[in-house]
Amino acid sequence: MTPALPQLTAFLDQAGIDGYLLDADGNDSHQYYLSGYHMLDEFVTLYADERVTLLLPGPECNQAERDSAGDEIRSRAEFRNAAELEDMDPRKARKRVTVDFLDAAGIDSVSVPVSFPVGTADLLREHGIEVVPEYEYVLDEIRAVKDDREIERIRETQRAAEDGMAAAEDLLERATVADGVLHLDGDPLTSERVRDRIERAVLDRGCGLDQCIVASGPAGARAHDPGTGPLQANVPIIIDIFPRNKRTRYFGDMTRTVVKGTPSDRTREWYALVSEASEAALDTVRAGVTGETVHAAVCDVFESAGYPTDRTADDPDSGFPHATGHGVGLDVHEAPYLAQQAGELEAGHVVTVEPGLYEQGTGGVRLEDLVVVTDDGYENVTDYPRDLRVV
Structure with missing residues (x-):
């Protein structure tokens, strides 16, 4: 499992933000560092309360349970019950699922790297989740x-x-x-x-x-x-x-x-x-x-x-x-x-x-x-x- 990251926890506590969120594929170095998982497609990693949770396509979950550094693995299928997803483009629906994932985790605000996808950020904000770009490059300093x-x-x-x-x-x-x-x-x-x-x-x-x-x-x-x-x-x-x-x-x-x-x-x-x-x-x-x-x-x-x-x-x-x-x-x-x-x-x-x-x-x-x-x-x-x- 991923060890607690005191610098990241302290940053979130000081900023009054619930969690640190990544939405990227496994080639993204922050994503791989925090999740310990490499996947060609994009997935979501949340750091909150000194725990790492991965949100993945269902077929990836078994492998992630074995290979990733996540404390918890969640499947996107768990959060696809919202009626508004039925008529939504599947690519947008995949992003929209992140809203329900964060709601279930009790997350109202997230810090994100400056490279975070604007499409995901807009969807989160539309549904009342505060998204704060992180310009202190905390994870860069931790990785160093x-x-x-x-x-x-x-x-x-x-x-x-x-x-x-x-x-x-x-x-x-x-x-x-x-x-x-x-x-x-x-x-x-x-x-x-x-x-x-x-x-x-x-x-x-x-x-x-x-x-x-x-x-x-x-x-x-x-x-x-x-x-x-x-x-x-x-x-x-x-x-x-x-x-x-x-x-x-x-x-x-x-x-x-x-x-x-x-x-x-x-x-x-x-x-x-x-x-x-x-x-x-x-x-x-x-x-x-x-x-x-x-x-x-x-x-x-x-x-x-x-x-x-x-x-x-x-x-x-x-x-x-x-x-x-x-x-x-x-x-x-x-x-x-x-x-x-x-x-x-x-x-x-x-x-x-x-x-x-x-x-x-x-x-x-x-x-x-x-x-x-x-x-x-x-x-x-x-x-x-x-x-x-x-x-």
């Missing part, structure tokens, strides 16, 4: 602190990311160079081909990829450009892998920069600075330190070397234009953040540390590890060489 089981699940997924990185490096190492372009088995070695090999490697660990980055040359300097076409020799190739475990639904995340051939002096200089910035950030990470302080440690390194950062320029194209890191869990980007104005880190936060340097039209380098914040520092859950990977 991982327990030992969650950390182990993230660690398991990170092993898949490392396998994917090793598979990518193997392809690059076996490649040959002709006219500045990588070839393997007689064909150009493309970003797409390397991504396909990465995907097969993480699949062997029970994980999947919606996307990953294999970007050489100018593509490496563009934010989240996945890379396309033949890979270039002697220039940095940024490989950023963020798989999701199909069973636990937790993500991993790591980045390395690889050069096939001979890296330029500038590439080596950039990577040395990125490594220095990474170490500066890691030396700062611990509970009680703000994410802004960690980000500042990285910016200090780059700014001292004459490069712009998001602290010295508005939306710089080059230099260090992005945050130092972000939380990882049921989403690949979630709280907390290592960035300007970011708040205090807590033990149990799992964050990336990913400084990089870029120049538009040329390329870039990035180094990313995944760490668990502890009271006196951090634990690095990434077990992969951190040097510039030259193959």
Whole structure:
């Protein structure tokens, strides 16, 4: 069963609201976190009086009794007796059932995430149930602190990311160079081909990829450009892998920069600075330190070397234009953040540390590890060489 969530209970009590309501499918991270249940279609989860109740289609109830974290499972069929449902579009009727479900639970007011469906909210309000959007992001903050089981699940997924990185490096190492372009088995070695090999490697660990980055040359300097076409020799190739475990639904995340051939002096200089910035950030990470302080440690390194950062320029194209890191869990980007104005880190936060340097039209380098914040520092859950990977 779902453990009581004191922060959420305190928030509801302070706001004078009866419950916290979700209406989403199991791919929604809040839904999965609170219900512990994955279902392709939408369903309702209610947190009230330190208990979690799921409202599901009848055929799902037996499985949810076995697999979910709910304290109670209710079937929609229990609440389909209202006469007004008979002539209603079935899609709207499914939403309307939520009204009777809440009435039966004695719920007159609910707090909902800002992503809550407006159609459901309108129906609830039409029938006298107060719906209050929750802008304090309480559940985001709760999810940000991982327990030992969650950390182990993230660690398991990170092993898949490392396998994917090793598979990518193997392809690059076996490649040959002709006219500045990588070839393997007689064909150009493309970003797409390397991504396909990465995907097969993480699949062997029970994980999947919606996307990953294999970007050489100018593509490496563009934010989240996945890379396309033949890979270039002697220039940095940024490989950023963020798989999701199909069973636990937790993500991993790591980045390395690889050069096939001979890296330029500038590439080596950039990577040395990125490594220095990474170490500066890691030396700062611990509970009680703000994410802004960690980000500042990285910016200090780059700014001292004459490069712009998001602290010295508005939306710089080059230099260090992005945050130092972000939380990882049921989403690949979630709280907390290592960035300007970011708040205090807590033990149990799992964050990336990913400084990089870029120049538009040329390329870039990035180094990313995944760490668990502890009271006196951090634990690095990434077990992969951190040097510039030259193959």
